[in-house]
Amino acid sequence: MNKKIRDFIFNFFIVIFVVATTLLSLYASGYKFNLKRPIDFNRVLVRTGMIDIETEPKNASIYLNGELQPTPSLELFKKEHLKTPAQIRNIIPGEYNISLEKDGYWPYQEKINVHSGQTTVLENINLYKSSNPSLRTITKENSDRENILISEDNKYIYLKDSKEIINLKTQEKRDILNDLENLENYEPKWCNNNMLFIDGYFFSPTNQENDLDYVSLIGKNASHWRFDEDSNRIYYKNNNSLNYFDISDKEVYTIINDTNFLDYFPEENYIFLVLKKEDNNYYLSKYSLEENRIIKEISLPKNANYSFRGEDDNPYLSLFDNQNNTLYFINKEEIDKGTRKISFLNDWQWLDDYTLLYINDWEVNIFNLKNGDKYLINRFSEILNNIILNKSENYIIVTSQQNIRVIDLKNNYNTKLLETETIHSPVLDTENNYLYFWSKLKEGSGVYRIEVK
Numbered sequence: 001m002n003k004k005i006r007d008f009i010f011n012f013f014i015v016i017f018v019v020a021t022t023l024l025s026l027y028a029s030g031y032k033f034n035l036k037r038p039i040d041f042n043r044v045l046v047r048t049g050m051i052d053i054e055t056e057p058k059n060a061s062i063y064l065n066g067e068l069q070p071t072p073s074l075e076l077f078k079k080e081h082l083k084t085p086a087q088i089r090n091i092i093p094g095e096y097n098i099s100l101e102k103d104g105y106w107p108y109q110e111k112i113n114v115h116s117g118q119t120t121v122l123e124n125i126n127l128y129k130s131s132n133p134s135l136r137t138i139t140k141e142n143s144d145r146e147n148i149l150i151s152e153d154n155k156y157i158y159l160k161d162s163k164e165i166i167n168l169k170t171q172e173k174r175d176i177l178n179d180l181e182n183l184e185n186y187e188p189k190w191c192n193n194n195m196l197f198i199d200g201y202f203f204s205p206t207n208q209e210n211d212l213d214y215v216s217l218i219g220k221n222a223s224h225w226r227f228d229e230d231s232n233r234i235y236y237k238n239n240n241s242l243n244y245f246d247i248s249d250k251e252v253y254t255i256i257n258d259t260n261f262l263d264y265f266p267e268e269n270y271i272f273l274v275l276k277k278e279d280n281n282y283y284l285s286k287y288s289l290e291e292n293r294i295i296k297e298i299s300l301p302k303n304a305n306y307s308f309r310g311e312d313d314n315p316y317l318s319l320f321d322n323q324n325n326t327l328y329f330i331n332k333e334e335i336d337k338g339t340r341k342i343s344f345l346n347d348w349q350w351l352d353d354y355t356l357l358y359i360n361d362w363e364v365n366i367f368n369l370k371n372g373d374k375y376l377i378n379r380f381s382e383i384l385n386n387i388i389l390n391k392s393e394n395y396i397i398v399t400s401q402q403n404i405r406v407i408d409l410k411n412n413y414n415t416k417l418l419e420t421e422t423i424h425s426p427v428l429d430t431e432n433n434y435l436y437f438w439s440k441l442k443e444g445s446g447v448y449r450i451e452v453k
Helices: 005-028
Strands: 032-033 045-047 050-056 062-065 086-091 095-100 108-114 117-126 134-138 149-150 156-159 164-167 171-176 196-198 202-204 223-228 233-238 241-246 251-256 261-267 270-276 283-286 292-300 307-308 316-321 324-331 340-343 347-352 355-361 362-369 376-379 385-388 395-400 403-408 416-418 424-428 434-439 444-451
Touching: 005 444, 045 171, 050 108, 062 086, 062 292, 086 292, 095 416, 108 117, 117 376, 149 434, 164 362, 171 416, 202 316, 223 261, 233 261, 270 385, 340 355, 347 385, 355 385, 395 424
Parallel strands: 050 117
Antiparallel strands: 032 045, 050 086, 062 095, 095 108, 134 444, 149 156, 156 164, 164 171, 196 202, 223 233, 233 241, 241 251, 261 270, 270 283, 283 292, 307 316, 316 324, 324 340, 347 355, 355 362, 362 376, 385 395, 395 403, 403 416, 424 434, 434 444
């Protein structure tokens, strides 16, 4: 080999070294050649961006524009792929379709923009279970629906139409039909001690011997029953008088006599009443139990049918006009400052003391009572019937007649969990993330369960 050839080879490797070193330096500094067609010669060399992804649960596969993202490796034939949490580096700036997929879960899909020299962060992405509904209990074959109420500790459900208590763990039933055969329009309430209160009766979900009957003490003519756990009082209406039975001293006390009231709501030392007076106008009154008198009163719109939908620990009264599908909010401390309202709503949940989540036909909205702001979370192509909040997991369930969806409140992303012929009366086990609902599926008419997370 003569000197000219040796010099050529030496210079060739010098050039290769310089080029390779330059390319590696550019790559390490976040630059990359953009050779996508049509080629833009003004952007052949661009500074790249990065995507940082976290999911719950972890180990979701990452697809970018439909391509599974490989794990960076010097081994040419290594076929491992990125799993969350992960960082995808040296991405040419632009718009991308990202998909996160994991066996047993619905995929998460989103359009994102990657910017030069910046990190696009996708954190706390929740993936939701993809599971078939399982039948928990059969209900009446001729029933068109069933109304379900879940206990405070998520261990029992009450079927209002069938008048049965179901143990969600063992599937054991307790039939209380005989005790309630004369009751038609009533509102059951699960108490904190797991007793079910229904119009003067307390039912134990497991043992009939623990039942308590206050109807025999108060009388069968009583109606409009309410149990206030804080004061340990049973409130009820008897003709035109409002009374309460004090469980502690076993005494009956009359609050108001000869008053035409539509509904009432007790809280601590006050009773809120909707009164209809001789002028045929409606009034909201705040009655003091200590002073034995009405201390504040405001007028309400006419041509309405009012009922309280109260939250014990909320600073606002929720007064619903069933005739016009309108919800009125009244500050309990300052009812004389008037009402605020939302019209044409189907269902609602309190996110906190001042923030309401609600659905009206096709839309899911948020309303802040402090500043009056309203904004849209999501809009669908079908009428929505129910909204359920899981505050600790930061998601809501919305259902229509045929679909169940979950909306993540951190990013408003919605996932369809189930589509079927009929969905009615969904309730959520917030501790275990199980959704129970009544439906007619191939296994029969009954209460079904799907896992949300």
